[in-house]
Amino acid sequence: MTLGRTEPEVRPSPRRAPALRAVGLRRRFRTAESEVEILKGADLVAEAGEIVTVTGRSGSGKTTLLALLSGFDTPDDGTVTFHGAPAGGIPWWVCAVLPQALGLAEELTCAENVALPLRLRPQPLPQPVDDIDETVADVLTAVGVAELADRYPAELSFGQQQRVALARAVAPRPSVLLVDEPTAHLDAASTDAVLALLRRVADEGAAVVAVTHDPAVRDVADRRLTLDGGVLVAD
Ligand SMILES: Nc1ncnc2c1ncn2[C@@H]1O[C@H](COP(=O)(O)OP(=O)(O)OP(=O)(O)O)[C@@H](O)[C@H]1O
Ligand SMILES: [Mg+2]
Known part of the structure; x- marks a missing residue:
C-alpha cells in the first residue's frame, strides 16, 4: 500500500484469485533480550463479498497480521496478494485500513478527515467535489456521527473517533477492507451501525477482514479464524 504513487494494474487472474490471499506469513521481533516469532506461517483467504473475522x-x-496484510509491515517470509497481484504498490484506496491506533489528523475536522483519501487519490477521472461531500455525509451517517462532521477529533469520544476512522476507510470504496477491533469502544446501537456498514461494504463487493474480540462481529462473519500459536485456524 503506497501513498501518492501511480495506481498499479490490479488485474484479476484468469482463475479468479481471491481478493486477498496470505500464504505462510512469518514475522519475528527482536527485543533487547530475545527474538520472538509472533507469526509462524499464517495463511488467510478473503473472497470478495465476505466478512472474515480473526480472533485470538x-x-x-x-x-501484526493486519500490518502485514495492509503492507504497512513486511513479513520475514510468506506472501500477500490482492486479486492475484503481489501486495507491493497496492494503493490505499484498493486496500483500506481501520487501524487499532486510529491515526486521525488532529488539525482536520471529522468531515475533512473522511474526505482526505478521496481528495488525495490521484484523479485520472476527477471526482467532482459534490460527490466527495455526498460520500462523506453518507459514510458519516452510516456510522451515526453525521452531526459531528465539523468537530475536530480531540472534541470526540474514542468510540466516536473510531467510527470517523472507519468512515474514512470505507469512503474510497476499497476492494479490501482491514479493520482492527472495529467495535471495541462502542455500545450496542453503534455496534449494530458498524456491523451494518461492514456488511454493506462486503455486499458491494469488498473482502472485509475484521480482527475482533467481540462476539457480535463474529456473528456476522462468513468465515471465522483464530490466531493461535502463530498460525490461523478455522473455528
Ligand atoms: N515492533 C515490535 N517489536 C517487538 N515486539 C513487538 C512489536 N510489535 C508487536 N510486538 C509483539 O508482538 C506481539 C503481538 O502484538 P500484536 O499487537 O500483534 O497483538 P494483538 O493480538 O493485536 O493484541 P491485542 O488484542 O492486545 O491488540 C506482542 O507480544 C507484542 O509485544
Ligand atoms: Mg491488536
Missing part, C-alpha cells in the same frame, strides 16, 4: 488472545499477533 491479546498479544497473539492480530495487529
